[in-house]
Amino acid sequence: MKRILTATALTLVLGLAAAGASAQYTGPSAVPVMTVKALQADGKDDQQAVLRGKIISSVGDxxxxxxxxxxxxxxxxKAKLWPAQKPVDAQTTVELxxxxxxxxxxxxxxxxxxxxLP
Structure with a gap:
């Protein structure tokens, strides 16, 4: 009986820890919101940015x-980055x-x- 209670408590703790790990910061950022045009014209390799728009199609891989x-x-x-709470299609505005x-x-x-998903 003690083992069952310990296993149940451990499962509960791990479940709560996993739920907390999915939280996201949604406040201001030092990473600038840029346009595709500006990034392609003036962007540097490995430059951090935020893009706001729509994913219009899959091109594979x-x-x-x-x-x-x-x-x-x-x-x-990467597949693991897609939000679980809402599906994304060609009409969904996203921030990348x-x-x-x-x-x-x-x-x-x-x-x-x-x-x-703003």
Missing amino acids: ERYLFSDGTGQMKVKI VGEYDKELIGESHFDVKEIR
């Missing part, structure tokens, strides 16, 4: 086409937090670290 009205850019989003991967040869892209 964790890569998507993003548009903010000033231009389009491929973005890389990440860094610009500027390629000297080939196509540059934005490596997403977090998806926010």
Whole structure:
């Protein structure tokens, strides 16, 4: 009986810890909100930025086409980053937090670290 109570308590504690780990900071940030046009024109490799717009299509292998009205850019989003609380489609406005991967040869892209639903 004591083992069952200990196992139940441990499961409860781990469950609460996991729930707390999913919380996000939603306050101001020093990372600037940029446009695709500005990032493509003046962005530096590994520059941190926030993009606000829509993911308009999947292009395969964790890569998507993003548009903010000033231009389009491929973005890389790992499967674990997609928000569980709300599905995202081509009409959903998102904020993508990440860094610009500027390629000297080939196509540059934005490596997403977090998806926010404003």
